[in-house]
Amino acid sequence: MTGWPASDQLNGKSILHGIETGLAKGSDTTIYFNHKPYALAELDREANQLADFLAAHVAPGDRVGVMARNGRTALLSWWAAAKCGVIVVPYNTSNVGEILRHQVTDSAPRLLIAQTEFAEELMRGASGIAADLTAVVVDGADAAVAGHSGATFTFDAVLAQGDSDFRARPSRPRDPSHLIYTAGTTGPSKACIVSHSYICNMARDIMANVERRPEELLWTPLPLFHLAAVSHVTATVLLGSSISLASRFSVSRFWDDIERSGATIAALMGSMLPMIAQAPETEAAVRARGQLRVVSGSPVSAELARVWQERFGVARVGAGAYGMTEASLITSTPPDQYRAGSAGKENDSFEVRIVDADGYPVPANTVGEIVCRPKRPGAMFDGYWGRPEQTVAVWRDLWFHTGDLGRIDNDGFLYFVDRNKDYxxxxxxxxxxxxxxxxxxxxxxxxxxxxxxxxxxxxxxxxxxxxxxxxxxxxxxxxxxxxxxxxxxxxxxxxxxxxxxxxxxxxxxxxxxxxxxxxxxxxxxxxxxxxxxxxxx
Structure with a gap:
Protein backbone atom coordinates (compact mmCIF):
# COMPACT_ATOMS: atom_id res chain seq x y z
CA MET A 1 0.00 0.00 0.00
CA THR A 2 2.78 2.41 0.88
CA GLY A 3 5.53 1.47 -1.54
CA TRP A 4 8.25 2.56 0.90
CA PRO A 5 11.76 1.70 -0.22
CA ALA A 6 13.68 -0.50 2.19
CA SER A 7 16.36 1.28 4.19
CA ASP A 8 19.15 -0.70 2.53
CA GLN A 9 17.82 0.48 -0.84
CA LEU A 10 18.41 4.08 0.25
CA ASN A 11 21.99 3.57 1.35
CA GLY A 12 24.06 4.88 -1.52
CA LYS A 13 21.26 7.19 -2.71
CA SER A 14 20.54 10.91 -2.81
CA ILE A 15 17.63 13.21 -3.61
CA LEU A 16 18.66 12.87 -7.26
CA HIS A 17 17.76 9.18 -7.12
CA GLY A 18 14.22 10.06 -6.12
CA ILE A 19 13.91 12.76 -8.78
CA GLU A 20 15.25 10.55 -11.56
CA THR A 21 13.08 7.61 -10.52
CA GLY A 22 10.00 9.83 -10.30
CA LEU A 23 10.58 11.37 -13.71
CA ALA A 24 11.15 7.95 -15.27
CA LYS A 25 7.86 6.70 -13.84
CA GLY A 26 5.94 9.82 -14.84
CA SER A 27 5.40 10.74 -11.18
CA ASP A 28 2.56 13.12 -10.32
CA THR A 29 4.64 14.60 -7.48
CA THR A 30 3.75 18.24 -6.94
CA ILE A 31 5.46 20.64 -4.54
CA TYR A 32 3.36 23.61 -3.48
CA PHE A 33 4.83 26.82 -2.11
CA ASN A 34 2.16 28.92 -0.39
CA HIS A 35 -0.41 26.84 -2.33
CA LYS A 36 1.17 27.54 -5.75
CA PRO A 37 1.90 24.22 -7.50
CA TYR A 38 5.16 23.21 -9.15
CA ALA A 39 5.49 19.88 -10.97
CA LEU A 40 8.52 17.69 -10.30
CA ALA A 41 9.66 17.96 -13.93
CA GLU A 42 9.46 21.77 -13.83
CA LEU A 43 11.53 22.02 -10.66
CA ASP A 44 14.08 19.55 -12.03
CA ARG A 45 14.57 21.65 -15.18
CA GLU A 46 15.08 24.80 -13.12
CA ALA A 47 17.48 22.99 -10.79
CA ASN A 48 19.52 22.01 -13.86
CA GLN A 49 19.61 25.65 -14.97
CA LEU A 50 20.87 26.79 -11.58
CA ALA A 51 23.35 23.90 -11.44
CA ASP A 52 24.77 25.05 -14.78
CA PHE A 53 25.46 28.44 -13.19
CA LEU A 54 26.91 26.98 -10.00
CA ALA A 55 29.27 24.68 -11.91
CA ALA A 56 30.80 27.75 -13.58
CA HIS A 57 31.45 29.54 -10.27
CA VAL A 58 32.19 26.88 -7.65
CA ALA A 59 33.86 23.48 -7.51
CA PRO A 60 32.71 20.17 -5.97
CA GLY A 61 33.09 20.34 -2.21
CA ASP A 62 32.69 24.12 -2.08
CA ARG A 63 29.90 25.62 0.01
CA VAL A 64 26.98 27.69 -1.24
CA GLY A 65 25.29 29.78 1.46
CA VAL A 66 21.54 30.29 1.16
CA MET A 67 19.21 32.60 3.08
CA ALA A 68 15.63 32.22 1.92
CA ARG A 69 12.18 31.33 3.17
CA ASN A 70 10.43 28.19 1.91
CA GLY A 71 10.10 28.58 -1.83
CA ARG A 72 11.80 27.91 -5.16
CA THR A 73 14.97 29.75 -4.14
CA ALA A 74 15.62 27.48 -1.16
CA LEU A 75 14.59 24.26 -2.90
CA LEU A 76 16.40 24.84 -6.20
CA SER A 77 19.59 25.87 -4.39
CA TRP A 78 19.61 22.51 -2.62
CA TRP A 79 18.82 20.42 -5.71
CA ALA A 80 21.24 22.34 -7.93
CA ALA A 81 24.02 21.90 -5.36
CA ALA A 82 23.40 18.14 -5.34
CA LYS A 83 23.64 18.06 -9.14
CA CYS A 84 27.19 19.43 -9.16
CA GLY A 85 28.73 18.12 -5.95
CA VAL A 86 28.40 21.32 -3.92
CA ILE A 87 27.48 21.57 -0.23
CA VAL A 88 24.50 23.81 0.57
CA VAL A 89 24.52 25.82 3.81
CA PRO A 90 21.03 27.13 4.60
CA TYR A 91 21.13 29.93 7.17
CA ASN A 92 18.23 30.54 9.52
CA THR A 93 16.28 33.51 8.14
CA SER A 94 15.93 34.97 11.65
CA ASN A 95 19.67 35.12 12.25
CA VAL A 96 21.28 38.54 12.46
CA GLY A 97 24.45 40.19 13.68
CA GLU A 98 27.21 38.21 15.34
CA ILE A 99 25.43 34.83 15.18
CA LEU A 100 24.99 35.08 11.42
CA ARG A 101 28.52 36.43 10.98
CA HIS A 102 29.94 33.46 12.89
CA GLN A 103 28.04 30.93 10.79
CA VAL A 104 28.94 32.52 7.46
CA THR A 105 32.60 32.86 8.42
CA ASP A 106 32.70 29.32 9.82
CA SER A 107 31.15 27.71 6.72
CA ALA A 108 33.17 29.91 4.32
CA PRO A 109 30.85 29.71 1.30
CA ARG A 110 32.20 30.53 -2.13
CA LEU A 111 28.85 31.81 -3.38
CA LEU A 112 25.77 33.28 -1.68
CA ILE A 113 22.11 33.06 -2.69
CA ALA A 114 19.54 35.20 -0.88
CA GLN A 115 16.06 36.57 -1.16
CA THR A 116 16.04 40.37 -1.38
CA GLU A 117 14.80 40.86 2.20
CA PHE A 118 17.85 39.01 3.59
CA ALA A 119 20.54 40.08 1.13
CA GLU A 120 22.00 43.05 3.01
CA GLU A 121 22.01 41.29 6.39
CA LEU A 122 23.69 38.27 4.80
CA MET A 123 26.33 40.47 3.19
CA ARG A 124 27.05 42.13 6.53
CA GLY A 125 27.55 38.65 7.95
CA ALA A 126 29.86 37.82 5.04
CA SER A 127 32.02 40.95 5.37
CA GLY A 128 35.00 38.93 6.57
CA ILE A 129 34.97 36.58 3.58
CA ALA A 130 33.75 38.97 0.86
CA ALA A 131 37.04 38.74 -1.02
CA ASP A 132 36.64 34.97 -1.38
CA LEU A 133 33.12 35.10 -2.87
CA THR A 134 32.86 34.28 -6.56
CA ALA A 135 29.32 35.64 -6.89
CA VAL A 136 26.14 36.69 -5.09
CA VAL A 137 22.69 35.78 -6.42
CA VAL A 138 19.66 37.77 -5.27
CA ASP A 139 16.10 36.59 -5.75
CA GLY A 140 14.61 39.96 -6.61
CA ALA A 141 14.29 42.49 -9.38
CA ASP A 142 17.60 44.18 -8.51
CA ALA A 143 20.85 42.28 -7.99
CA ALA A 144 22.66 45.19 -6.32
CA VAL A 145 23.55 44.55 -2.68
CA ALA A 146 24.93 47.16 -0.32
CA GLY A 147 28.35 46.15 0.92
CA HIS A 148 29.21 43.92 -2.04
CA SER A 149 31.21 45.15 -5.01
CA GLY A 150 31.75 41.77 -6.68
CA ALA A 151 29.71 39.90 -9.28
CA THR A 152 25.97 39.90 -8.60
CA PHE A 153 23.12 38.26 -10.48
CA THR A 154 19.36 38.05 -10.18
CA PHE A 155 17.93 34.60 -9.58
CA ASP A 156 15.60 34.79 -12.58
CA ALA A 157 18.44 35.86 -14.90
CA VAL A 158 20.54 32.92 -13.75
CA LEU A 159 17.72 30.50 -14.50
CA ALA A 160 16.99 32.08 -17.87
CA GLN A 161 20.60 31.66 -18.98
CA GLY A 162 21.14 28.15 -17.58
CA ASP A 163 21.06 24.88 -19.50
CA SER A 164 17.91 22.90 -18.58
CA ASP A 165 19.68 19.72 -19.81
CA PHE A 166 22.74 20.33 -17.64
CA ARG A 167 24.59 17.17 -16.69
CA ALA A 168 27.63 16.97 -14.47
CA ARG A 169 29.10 14.52 -12.02
CA PRO A 170 26.53 14.64 -9.22
CA SER A 171 27.26 14.25 -5.56
CA ARG A 172 27.96 10.77 -4.29
CA PRO A 173 25.60 9.43 -1.61
CA ARG A 174 28.11 9.63 1.25
CA ASP A 175 29.24 13.13 0.18
CA PRO A 176 28.06 16.03 2.36
CA SER A 177 24.75 17.46 1.19
CA HIS A 178 24.20 20.14 3.87
CA LEU A 179 25.90 21.93 6.70
CA ILE A 180 23.08 22.52 9.19
CA TYR A 181 23.85 24.66 12.22
CA THR A 182 22.77 23.61 15.66
CA ALA A 183 23.28 25.53 18.90
CA GLY A 184 26.57 25.32 20.70
CA THR A 185 26.39 24.35 24.36
CA THR A 186 29.99 25.13 25.33
CA GLY A 187 30.86 27.47 22.47
CA PRO A 188 29.56 29.03 19.28
CA SER A 189 26.96 27.22 17.18
CA LYS A 190 28.42 24.42 15.09
CA ALA A 191 27.42 22.84 11.79
CA CYS A 192 26.41 19.21 11.44
CA ILE A 193 27.78 17.56 8.30
CA VAL A 194 24.73 15.88 6.75
CA SER A 195 25.22 13.44 3.88
CA HIS A 196 22.82 12.60 1.07
CA SER A 197 22.60 9.07 2.46
CA TYR A 198 21.57 10.35 5.89
CA ILE A 199 18.77 12.48 4.41
CA CYS A 200 17.43 9.55 2.39
CA ASN A 201 17.54 7.19 5.36
CA MET A 202 15.71 9.73 7.55
CA ALA A 203 13.18 10.28 4.77
CA ARG A 204 12.43 6.58 4.65
CA ASP A 205 12.05 6.44 8.43
CA ILE A 206 9.68 9.41 8.64
CA MET A 207 7.53 7.87 5.88
CA ALA A 208 7.24 4.65 7.82
CA ASN A 209 6.80 6.44 11.14
CA VAL A 210 3.50 8.10 10.18
CA GLU A 211 2.56 5.34 7.71
CA ARG A 212 2.43 7.91 4.93
CA ARG A 213 0.51 6.96 1.80
CA PRO A 214 1.29 8.09 -1.78
CA GLU A 215 -2.15 9.65 -2.23
CA GLU A 216 -1.77 11.82 0.90
CA LEU A 217 -0.59 15.43 0.77
CA LEU A 218 1.55 16.70 3.65
CA TRP A 219 1.39 20.37 4.68
CA THR A 220 4.16 21.98 6.71
CA PRO A 221 5.57 25.39 7.65
CA LEU A 222 8.87 23.76 8.75
CA PRO A 223 11.70 25.70 7.09
CA LEU A 224 14.09 24.22 4.55
CA PHE A 225 17.03 25.35 6.69
CA HIS A 226 16.07 22.51 9.04
CA LEU A 227 16.73 18.82 8.45
CA ALA A 228 13.10 17.86 9.13
CA ALA A 229 11.70 19.83 6.18
CA VAL A 230 14.49 18.61 3.89
CA SER A 231 13.64 15.03 4.83
CA HIS A 232 9.89 15.55 4.34
CA VAL A 233 10.52 16.86 0.82
CA THR A 234 12.83 13.92 0.09
CA ALA A 235 10.24 11.49 1.42
CA THR A 236 7.61 13.09 -0.83
CA VAL A 237 9.75 12.65 -3.92
CA LEU A 238 10.74 9.08 -3.04
CA LEU A 239 7.12 8.14 -2.41
CA GLY A 240 5.74 9.89 -5.49
CA SER A 241 3.42 11.95 -3.30
CA SER A 242 2.88 15.73 -2.89
CA ILE A 243 3.78 18.32 -0.28
CA SER A 244 2.68 21.89 0.48
CA LEU A 245 5.22 24.16 2.17
CA ALA A 246 4.23 27.45 3.78
CA SER A 247 6.76 30.27 4.03
CA ARG A 248 5.31 31.40 7.37
CA PHE A 249 3.28 29.89 10.18
CA SER A 250 0.10 31.58 11.43
CA VAL A 251 -2.13 30.24 14.18
CA SER A 252 -5.11 32.21 12.87
CA ARG A 253 -4.64 30.92 9.30
CA PHE A 254 -3.71 27.34 10.16
CA TRP A 255 -7.09 25.74 9.47
CA ASP A 256 -7.62 27.85 6.36
CA ASP A 257 -4.30 26.52 5.04
CA ILE A 258 -5.19 22.94 5.93
CA GLU A 259 -8.60 23.20 4.29
CA ARG A 260 -7.26 24.87 1.15
CA SER A 261 -4.39 22.41 0.73
CA GLY A 262 -6.49 19.30 1.25
CA ALA A 263 -3.73 17.93 3.48
CA THR A 264 -4.28 14.84 5.59
CA ILE A 265 -0.91 15.14 7.38
CA ALA A 266 0.54 18.26 9.00
CA ALA A 267 4.16 18.35 10.13
CA LEU A 268 4.62 21.02 12.82
CA MET A 269 7.03 22.15 15.50
CA GLY A 270 6.00 20.96 18.94
CA SER A 271 5.25 24.48 20.23
CA MET A 272 2.69 25.04 17.47
CA LEU A 273 0.34 22.33 18.70
CA PRO A 274 -0.65 23.93 22.04
CA MET A 275 -0.96 27.34 20.35
CA ILE A 276 -3.47 25.94 17.85
CA ALA A 277 -5.27 23.94 20.52
CA GLN A 278 -5.69 27.10 22.65
CA ALA A 279 -6.87 29.29 19.77
CA PRO A 280 -10.52 30.36 19.40
CA GLU A 281 -12.82 28.31 17.21
CA THR A 282 -12.99 29.28 13.53
CA GLU A 283 -15.32 28.32 10.72
CA ALA A 284 -12.42 26.74 8.86
CA ALA A 285 -11.55 24.61 11.90
CA VAL A 286 -15.12 23.34 12.05
CA ARG A 287 -15.20 22.54 8.33
CA ALA A 288 -11.80 20.81 8.45
CA ARG A 289 -12.61 18.67 11.48
CA GLY A 290 -11.50 15.12 10.77
CA GLN A 291 -9.54 16.09 7.63
CA LEU A 292 -6.14 15.53 9.27
CA ARG A 293 -5.18 11.94 9.95
CA VAL A 294 -1.81 12.82 11.48
CA VAL A 295 -0.37 15.93 13.11
CA SER A 296 3.29 15.48 14.00
CA GLY A 297 5.39 17.51 16.41
CA SER A 298 7.49 16.85 19.51
CA PRO A 299 7.24 16.76 22.39
CA VAL A 300 3.49 16.19 22.77
CA SER A 301 1.90 15.12 26.03
CA ALA A 302 -0.92 12.61 26.21
CA GLU A 303 -3.19 15.42 27.49
CA LEU A 304 -2.45 17.68 24.51
CA ALA A 305 -2.97 14.77 22.12
CA ARG A 306 -6.38 14.18 23.68
CA VAL A 307 -7.41 17.81 23.05
CA TRP A 308 -6.49 17.52 19.38
CA GLN A 309 -8.30 14.22 19.02
CA GLU A 310 -11.48 15.41 20.68
CA ARG A 311 -11.62 18.96 19.32
CA PHE A 312 -10.24 18.47 15.79
CA GLY A 313 -10.85 14.79 15.10
CA VAL A 314 -7.18 13.96 14.46
CA ALA A 315 -6.43 10.26 14.82
CA ARG A 316 -2.73 10.55 15.63
CA VAL A 317 -1.16 13.54 17.38
CA GLY A 318 2.59 13.88 17.91
CA ALA A 319 5.60 12.65 15.95
CA GLY A 320 5.85 9.49 18.01
CA ALA A 321 9.57 9.71 17.28
CA TYR A 322 12.78 11.13 18.70
CA GLY A 323 15.74 12.61 16.93
CA MET A 324 18.02 15.60 16.46
CA THR A 325 20.10 17.09 13.67
CA GLU A 326 22.99 14.79 14.54
CA ALA A 327 20.87 11.62 14.38
CA SER A 328 17.32 10.93 13.18
CA LEU A 329 15.09 9.12 13.57
CA ILE A 330 16.61 7.53 16.66
CA THR A 331 13.24 6.05 17.67
CA SER A 332 9.94 5.86 15.80
CA THR A 333 6.47 4.33 16.10
CA PRO A 334 5.90 0.87 14.60
CA PRO A 335 2.72 0.37 12.49
CA ASP A 336 -0.48 0.36 14.56
CA GLN A 337 1.42 0.96 17.83
CA TYR A 338 0.88 4.70 18.32
CA ARG A 339 0.94 5.79 21.97
CA ALA A 340 0.09 9.39 22.72
CA GLY A 341 2.96 11.12 24.53
CA SER A 342 5.62 8.57 23.65
CA ALA A 343 8.57 8.94 21.28
CA GLY A 344 8.21 5.46 19.81
CA LYS A 345 10.60 2.53 19.97
CA GLU A 346 14.03 1.52 18.72
CA ASN A 347 13.88 1.07 14.93
CA ASP A 348 16.08 -0.58 12.32
CA SER A 349 18.31 2.51 11.98
CA PHE A 350 19.60 2.90 15.56
CA GLU A 351 20.39 1.05 18.76
CA VAL A 352 19.14 3.02 21.77
CA ARG A 353 19.96 2.87 25.49
CA ILE A 354 19.26 4.87 28.62
CA VAL A 355 22.42 5.20 30.72
CA ASP A 356 23.51 6.73 33.99
CA ALA A 357 26.23 9.34 34.46
CA ASP A 358 28.92 6.65 34.17
CA GLY A 359 27.49 5.19 30.96
CA TYR A 360 25.93 2.08 32.48
CA PRO A 361 22.46 1.01 31.28
CA VAL A 362 19.65 1.70 33.74
CA PRO A 363 16.54 -0.42 34.40
CA ALA A 364 13.25 0.13 32.57
CA ASN A 365 11.29 3.24 33.63
CA THR A 366 14.45 4.84 35.06
CA VAL A 367 15.43 8.30 33.86
CA GLY A 368 18.88 8.64 32.33
CA GLU A 369 20.67 10.00 29.30
CA ILE A 370 19.54 8.86 25.86
CA VAL A 371 22.43 7.38 23.85
CA CYS A 372 22.43 5.73 20.44
CA ARG A 373 24.54 4.34 17.62
CA PRO A 374 23.67 3.58 13.99
CA LYS A 375 22.90 0.10 12.73
CA ARG A 376 23.86 0.98 9.16
CA PRO A 377 26.36 3.32 7.49
CA GLY A 378 25.29 6.81 6.53
CA ALA A 379 22.36 6.90 8.95
CA MET A 380 23.50 9.93 10.95
CA PHE A 381 25.71 13.00 10.74
CA ASP A 382 29.40 12.74 9.84
CA GLY A 383 30.66 15.09 12.53
CA TYR A 384 30.77 18.79 13.28
CA TRP A 385 32.23 20.94 10.52
CA GLY A 386 35.82 21.91 11.39
CA ARG A 387 35.46 20.65 14.97
CA PRO A 388 36.89 17.12 15.25
CA GLU A 389 37.45 17.44 18.99
CA GLN A 390 33.77 18.23 19.58
CA THR A 391 32.77 15.34 17.34
CA VAL A 392 34.88 12.98 19.43
CA ALA A 393 33.46 14.47 22.65
CA VAL A 394 29.88 13.36 21.90
CA TRP A 395 31.02 9.77 21.36
CA ARG A 396 31.87 7.85 24.52
CA ASP A 397 32.13 4.07 24.85
CA LEU A 398 31.18 3.87 21.15
CA TRP A 399 27.79 5.51 21.84
CA PHE A 400 26.58 8.91 20.68
CA HIS A 401 25.49 10.88 23.75
CA THR A 402 22.48 13.08 23.01
CA GLY A 403 22.62 15.10 26.22
CA ASP A 404 18.86 14.53 26.60
CA LEU A 405 17.12 12.70 29.41
CA GLY A 406 14.49 10.02 28.90
CA ARG A 407 13.14 6.70 30.06
CA ILE A 408 12.13 3.49 28.31
CA ASP A 409 9.11 1.61 29.64
CA ASN A 410 8.65 -2.15 29.94
CA ASP A 411 7.31 -2.34 26.37
CA GLY A 412 10.31 -0.56 24.88
CA PHE A 413 8.67 2.85 24.32
CA LEU A 414 10.85 5.90 24.85
CA TYR A 415 9.57 8.94 26.75
CA PHE A 416 11.48 12.23 26.53
CA VAL A 417 11.93 13.77 29.99
CA ASP A 418 14.21 16.82 29.78
CA ARG A 419 17.40 18.26 28.29
CA ASN A 420 20.60 17.79 30.15
CA LYS A 421 22.41 20.65 28.42
CA ASP A 422 22.55 24.39 28.77
CA TYR A 423 20.97 25.03 25.39
Missing part, protein backbone atom coordinates in the same frame (compact mmCIF):
# COMPACT_ATOMS: atom_id res chain seq x y z
CA UNK A 424 17.34 26.01 25.06
CA UNK A 425 14.71 25.15 22.47
CA UNK A 426 11.87 27.43 21.46
CA UNK A 427 9.71 27.46 18.35
CA UNK A 428 11.62 24.48 16.98
CA UNK A 429 14.95 26.35 17.22
CA UNK A 430 17.95 25.37 19.29
CA UNK A 431 19.30 28.45 21.04
CA UNK A 432 22.89 28.74 22.21
CA UNK A 433 23.13 30.33 25.66
CA UNK A 434 26.84 30.87 24.97
CA UNK A 435 26.15 33.02 21.92
CA UNK A 436 23.41 35.04 23.61
CA UNK A 437 25.57 35.63 26.66
CA UNK A 438 28.31 36.96 24.38
CA UNK A 439 25.84 39.41 22.86
CA UNK A 440 24.41 40.66 26.15
CA UNK A 441 27.84 40.70 27.74
CA UNK A 442 28.84 43.32 25.16
CA UNK A 443 26.23 45.79 26.46
CA UNK A 444 28.08 48.65 28.19
CA UNK A 445 25.79 48.50 31.25
CA UNK A 446 26.06 44.71 31.76
CA UNK A 447 28.89 43.33 33.87
CA UNK A 448 27.86 39.65 33.85
CA UNK A 449 24.97 37.67 32.42
CA UNK A 450 23.45 34.20 32.24
CA UNK A 451 20.92 33.08 29.64
CA UNK A 452 18.84 30.10 30.66
CA UNK A 453 15.52 28.37 30.23
CA UNK A 454 12.33 28.67 32.21
CA UNK A 455 9.29 26.46 31.52
CA UNK A 456 6.65 27.53 29.03
CA UNK A 457 2.99 26.62 28.77
CA UNK A 458 3.75 25.63 25.14
CA UNK A 459 5.77 22.53 26.14
CA UNK A 460 9.07 24.21 25.27
CA UNK A 461 11.59 26.62 26.76
CA UNK A 462 11.19 30.33 27.36
CA UNK A 463 14.34 32.42 27.31
CA UNK A 464 15.32 34.32 30.44
CA UNK A 465 18.22 36.75 30.76
CA UNK A 466 19.52 37.12 34.31
CA UNK A 467 22.09 39.90 34.44
CA UNK A 468 24.14 42.09 36.73
CA UNK A 469 24.34 45.77 35.82
CA UNK A 470 27.37 48.01 36.08
CA UNK A 471 27.27 49.87 39.40
CA UNK A 472 25.19 53.01 39.10
CA UNK A 473 23.53 51.96 35.83
CA UNK A 474 19.91 53.01 35.29
CA UNK A 475 19.35 50.46 32.49
CA UNK A 476 15.79 49.06 32.61
CA UNK A 477 14.53 45.70 31.48
CA UNK A 478 12.40 47.13 28.62
CA UNK A 479 15.43 49.11 27.41
CA UNK A 480 17.57 45.96 27.35
CA UNK A 481 14.81 44.11 25.50
CA UNK A 482 14.61 46.89 22.90
CA UNK A 483 18.41 46.87 22.57
CA UNK A 484 18.16 43.16 21.65
CA UNK A 485 16.25 43.89 18.44
CA UNK A 486 18.59 43.51 15.49
CA UNK A 487 21.23 41.84 17.63
CA UNK A 488 19.32 38.74 18.71
CA UNK A 489 17.34 36.48 16.33
CA UNK A 490 13.59 36.77 16.65
CA UNK A 491 13.21 33.18 17.88
CA UNK A 492 15.76 33.86 20.67
CA UNK A 493 14.36 37.15 21.97
CA UNK A 494 14.05 36.88 25.77
CA UNK A 495 10.61 36.48 27.26
CA UNK A 496 11.94 37.30 30.73
CA UNK A 497 14.66 39.60 32.10
CA UNK A 498 15.82 39.98 35.69
CA UNK A 499 18.56 42.16 37.14
CA UNK A 500 20.40 40.87 40.21
CA UNK A 501 23.29 42.06 42.35
CA UNK A 502 25.22 38.86 41.54
CA UNK A 503 24.92 35.43 39.90
CA UNK A 504 25.06 32.18 41.89
CA UNK A 505 28.39 30.38 41.36
CA UNK A 506 30.11 27.21 42.51
CA UNK A 507 33.50 27.23 44.32
CA UNK A 508 35.43 27.41 41.04
CA UNK A 509 33.38 30.34 39.76
CA UNK A 510 31.04 28.59 37.31
CA UNK A 511 27.53 30.06 37.16
CA UNK A 512 24.96 27.68 38.65
CA UNK A 513 22.42 27.69 35.84
CA UNK A 514 20.49 24.84 37.39
CA UNK A 515 19.76 27.14 40.33
CA UNK A 516 18.62 29.91 37.98
CA UNK A 517 16.35 27.47 36.18
CA UNK A 518 14.94 26.35 39.51
CA UNK A 519 14.36 29.97 40.57
CA UNK A 520 12.43 30.47 37.32
CA UNK A 521 10.17 33.51 37.09
CA UNK A 522 10.63 35.35 40.38
CA UNK A 523 8.77 38.33 41.81
CA UNK A 524 11.53 40.57 40.44
CA UNK A 525 11.32 39.20 36.89
CA UNK A 526 10.14 41.45 34.06
CA UNK A 527 8.06 39.77 31.32
CA UNK A 528 7.74 40.95 27.74
CA UNK A 529 4.58 40.66 25.69
CA UNK A 530 5.60 38.70 22.60
CA UNK A 531 3.16 38.23 19.70
CA UNK A 532 1.20 35.01 20.01
CA UNK A 533 2.30 34.38 23.58
CA UNK A 534 0.34 34.92 26.75
CA UNK A 535 1.82 36.81 29.64
CA UNK A 536 2.44 34.30 32.41
CA UNK A 537 3.36 36.56 35.30
Missing amino acids: LRRGGENISSFELEAIYGAHPDIVEVAVHAVPSALNEDEVKVTAVRVEGSALTEPELHEWSVGRVPRYAMPRFIEFRSGLPRNPVGRVLKHQLRTDGVTADTWASELPGRKKSV
